[in-house]
Amino acid sequence: MKYVLSSAIILLCLAAAKFIMHSIGGSFPAPLLAMVILLLLLLTGIVKEHQLKPCASPILNIMPIFFIPAGVGFIEHLGLIKSHWPFLVAIILLVPISTLLLVSSVIAYFKGRVNND
């Protein structure tokens, strides 16, 4: 029963988000809207953590499997990758380096550069 309730909560949030996005004709991804709806339900106490856990925990545990087929899809674009590899290398290096520098510096500015435990 607990599995039925847990999966029903997840699927109802997904269905509600899809219905909302379909009704307003927006382009925001429905599963993400559903995630926000479920988060709000948890924060307001309408849905309890223990009601969601039975189905959510195992699905999160094996979640990486679900994006393997999509990840393999890059082989469909090998030509594009070959012709734009300098751009892709620049992206792989500069996006994380700049983000790491910016975020760590801003927090260090407010909290100090060394650990203050």
Added chain:
Amino acid sequence: MTEQLKSLTAQLTPDLWWLSVPVIIALFLLLRLLNQRVKHVILKSLTNPVFLSIAIIALLLVNLNLPYTKFASHSQLLSWLLEPAIVALALPLYQQFVHVRKNLLLIVTTCSLGIINATVVAFLLSMIFAVPTQLSASVAALSVTTPITLIVTESLGGIDSLAAALVIFIGLLGALFGFILFKLIKIYNHEAQGVAMGTACHAIGTAAALVEHPKIGAFSSVAMALSALLTAVIVPFLYPILVNTLL
């Protein structure tokens, strides 16, 4: 030899496509077991099970001339399950919210800055290298965990699979060199290191952060969960603004 192998697989594969899902699951679980046994931090990042699963399957499909479209259609069950799994991400997000309430404003602000920075840097590089629009849309949402990247990139009209591969590479590089970078810029604060790793290098960076120190890992997972939410809100609004004002 290779030709013989290719003709053999061409004969066998029409009957064996149903194996796609069990093979993916078995390969992933096997590689995850291998990854759990590795203790060395660099080797742990390099044996990331998602990275290796994608690499091994991609190599098999390319070298054995197997069509990706067939593979994709037979493994669609897994792609369908991605949607409810994304909804279930609300659970870790909620659990992290409860633990970091007193620092929430600072962490939300810095995560947002990190996401805006990643999108703007990727967009500027797209302009400098003059890449096609589809490619620039593919790199707009890279500062976030893979499932969110897939869905946001698709909504922007980019190539979701390419974005997923880039996200994994970014995570690996962050896990390998993130803490060297912090030493170079002399930032040793656990909160700063953790939030930066979670925002820039998502799950793979968080795994490396947990190895470094539990507190860094905790802040990293908070930042990763928040970035998932914030990317979904920020990037679909920021990217069209960048396109309309800078192009």
